[in-house]
């Protein structure tokens with residue numbers, strides 16, 4: 627069974643149809659890259675999967691582990707293992723990162739009927755992961771993403787991923803705003819999470835990120851649909867030839 631199955635998905639935002647019958651299947655243990663020009667609907671797709679409000683699904687279906695994902699509330703999706711790493715992570719002043727991480731993790735565990743982490747176990751886990759991502763401990767005492775640099779925000783997203791252990795990770799333009807060293811650290815963190823049970827959807831404009839996170843499958847999106855799928859070599863072809871050929875075909 628596929629981990630995620632999207633069939634003929636149609637989505638409207640503010641009365642305008644953005645996804646026009648998108649079909650995509652993601653098997654467990656695979657890394658899929660989604661590429662495509664600005665405005666083709668990549669972020670819209672990731673937001674609809676995560677359950678962000680404001681998107682009206684007018685047709686099609688999304689099955690996650692065989693269940694109707696669209697019928698689930700966003701927190702239920704997270705507890706079931708869907709994680710979206712934001713393109714622009716939000717700041718939450720007044721909520722310490724550590725408190726946020728612990729509350730979110732325990733809420734997800736509780737929803738799954740699992741025991742909550744004890745404080746020492748939780749601290750040990752966070753320290754281990756943050757060390758591997760070069761995130762200083764004092765950063766975790768600050769408000770969520772408050773005063774974090776662009777690179778630190780992205781690394782904080784990878785920290786959440788490593789802590790929550792989701793089965794589907796969607797990375798929306800993880801490379802934007804990252805310098806080469808930060809990109810390598812974040813990509814190493816993502817690669818460490820690759821497993822036969824976990825799938826990743828990497829949304830990016832550029833082939834560069836895919837040198838660090840090598841995909842099994844590459845899809846091209848254009849005008850609200852997946853218009854071509856192939857192996858990792860497809861990303862190299864796109865880098866050479868651009869997206870215009872698909873714009874015409876869509």
Ligand SMILES: Nc1ncnc2c1ncn2[C@@H]1O[C@H](COP(=O)(O)OP(=O)(O)OP(=O)(O)O)[C@@H](O)[C@H]1O
Pocket residue numbers: 639640644662663664665666667668669670671680
């Ligand atoms: N909240 C919104 N209100 C109105 N239009 C929207 C909204 N969100 C998205 N759109 C429109 O939907 C289209 C697809 O946007 P989306 O952000 O999904 O594309 P994208 O492929 O992620 O683009 P980019 O590569 O530039 O990030 C765009 O034309 C955008 O203007």
